[in-house]
Amino acid sequence: MSLTPNDPRLLTPGPLTTSHETKAAMLHDWGSRDTAFLEANARVRQKLLEIAGATSTHVCVPLQGSGTFAVEAALGTLIPRSGKALVLVNGAYGQRMTKMLGYMQRAFVVQETPEDSPPDLEALQQTLANEPSITHVLAVHCETTSGILNPVEQIAEFVAQHKRSLIIDAMSAFGAIPLDAQQVKFDAVMASSNKCLEGVPGMGYAIIRREKLEQSKGNAHSLSLDLYDQWQAMEASSQWRFTPPTHVLIAFDKAIEQFEKEGGVAGRNARYSENCRTLVSGMADLGFEPLLPPERQAPIIVTFRMPADPAFDFQTFYDRVKERGYILYPGKLTVAPSFRVGCIGHLQPIDMQAAVDAMKAVLVEMGVASGKPA
Ligand SMILES: Cc1ncc(COP(=O)(O)O)c(C=O)c1O
Incomplete structure (x- = not known):
């Protein structure tokens, strides 16, 4: 594969x-x-x-x-x-x-x-x-x-x-x-x-x-x-x-x-769960907060609250992360501004870490000090 x-x-x-x-x-x-x-x-x-x-x-x-x-x-x-x-x-x-x-x-x-x-x-x-x-x-x-x-x-x-x-x-x-x-x-x-x-x-x-x-x-x-x-x-x-x-x-x-070959549901669940953990912990290091507590979070897609830093603009962030090879997903919540990052697809934890690294580099470029929401 x-x-x-x-x-x-x-x-x-x-x-x-x-x-x-x-x-x-x-x-x-x-x-x-x-x-x-x-x-x-x-x-x-x-x-x-x-x-x-x-x-x-x-x-x-x-x-x-x-x-x-x-x-x-x-x-x-x-x-x-x-x-x-x-x-x-x-x-x-x-x-x-x-x-x-x-x-x-x-x-x-x-x-x-x-x-x-x-x-x-x-x-x-x-x-x-x-x-x-x-x-x-x-x-x-x-x-x-x-x-x-x-x-x-x-x-x-x-x-x-x-x-x-x-x-x-x-x-x-x-x-x-x-x-x-x-x-x-x-x-x-x-x-x-x-x-x-x-x-x-x-x-x-x-x-x-x-x-x-x-x-x-x-x-x-x-x-x-x-x-x-x-x-x-x-x-x-x-x-x-x-x-x-x-x-x-x-x-x-x-x-x-x-x-x-990957071990069916158990194998796929294990990889996606590891993808999800890598993503959430890497994003936490950048200040981002997920909407859901871990016990309610499926290892499928993670919603992050929009950062409060005035230098953050989602469209710019999205475009620049895309230039580095990763396509993010806009939020769909009605209750709070947010964006989403999927953990599924033919991707490994190493790809999730690389995506987090790309987001980190873009935040630095944009002059955003932290992904912390309001
Ligand atoms: C839970 C759920 N139901 C239905 C759909 C609709 O699927 P589609 O966009 O392929 O029509 C989606 C799409 O993401 C979904 O996540």
Whole structure:
């Protein structure tokens, strides 16, 4: 596995830095109905189920487009028109699911906590006990808005106790933060190719409990986002219904091969955790403060509060760090000015240290004495 020389290092939560091997896999053309492609497709679907510990209970349905397409498709396919969702919101991606439900005219209620706080589990219990009309609970595993790790294990326990259906947006966590269907009872999990499995962007996928998908015929509000139809067609012919993202799928197959060589979820989690530690401690030496305490921080992306030094200007900082080869990520918090640095992608702790060194040099150039926030 190697980095492509002279490419910028993406400290972003996807698209992210991919290995040279993954990119090189795209240098060929593939017939979408040819056996070689169909075999790769079947392999990828099977491996994704294995990663989720879900081979005997769930099926994997891939879908063209970015992660949002897969989330919207899963909600529209699994929540019937007569259903009602409870959405746990503590950032933009929970919020986005409420927007989708609005578009598809499904009833929903929202339980919101601040961006730096996990969902309120007591309130969840109470709502599930008091509102029998709720059929589905929607949660985000790592809320990429802040980088917070949400307690999906406990959420799943409560949802199962109350016999409701749990749908998890695990976009930025899948493959790096353990989520095993044998231990965490979920009916669907959605993620995409260009996150912790380190593929290139272009497709998402949903891992759905077979019996729930079997019952979802006719629910979808959209043909292209109907995962029941996508699944049925793929089961019948092994093919995608509509033009598949062939190169993306082949690169994903290659990326998953490297994921397995690294030791699967445990191996990837260990590298990202070390990336995160290197980043946070290096940034602390420069005065920067993360938004989240370590126990709430997922090793995926870190939100830093904006420095108070009047000489600091984020756009200048961003541009100059980029000139040194590292792409940072603007903040998405509504509560406080911030910026983010991703720990995921084909990067090692040594790359994170080099990024911190680049940021240090830029601060000196800008005449910023410290990254300390107000
Ligand atoms: C948790 C989460 N959900 C959904 C999405 C949406 O994915 P996309 O931007 O690929 O549509 C993202 C993207 O970063 C995410 O982090």
